[in-house]
Amino acid sequence: MNENARLTAWVRGRVQGVGFRWFTRANALRIGTLVGFASNLDDGRVQVVAEGPRAGCEELLEWLRTGDTPGRVDGVTEIWDTPRGGYETFEIR
Template sequence: MGDSRNVVCARIVVEGRVQGVGFRQWVRKLARQRNLSGWVMNRQDGQTVEAEVQGASAPVHRMTELLAAGPPGARVDKIDVQWINPQNIPASFEIRR
C-alpha cells in the first residue's frame, strides 16, 4: 500500500436501493482494482450497506466518490463517511455476511 504514513481509513454507510443489486460485489471489485483493503456488508435493515476502506489517501477518497454514485441498478439516497484511524482489517478486500 505504499508509504504507511499516508494510509487512511474510511467507514462508509450507504443508504438507498443498495441491497440485492450487486452493490457489495461492485465495491469489492473497485477496492481490489485500487489495492485497497477492508470489507463491505449489508446491514440488517435491508436498505444500507456499510464498508471500511483502507489504503493510500487518493484511492480511498476516490472510493467515497464512487460509492456516492453507486453502480448501475442501485440508487444511493445518502452516504455517510467517517474518517477513522487505520484499523487492523483484512489484507485484501472481502464481503462480510
C-alpha cells in the same frame, strides 16, 4: 496526501440484493491499494470499510457517491480514522 487512512461509509438507498457489495469490492480491487469489506446491514444500508492510502479511499468514496453503482444510492455518510489493520484483502461479508 499519501498517508494511510480508514474510511467507514454507510450507503443508503436500494443497495441490497442488487450486487452492490460485489461491485464495491471490484472497485476497491481495481484501485489496487485498499483492504477492508462491504457488508449488508439489517436496516437496508451497506457498510463499507476501506483502509489504505487516503487517495484510494477518497476514490472509492467518490465512486460510492457518484459512480455507476448498481441499485440506487440515496446518500452516503462517512467517517475517517486511522487504520486499525487486520485485513488482507477487500472482502464481502
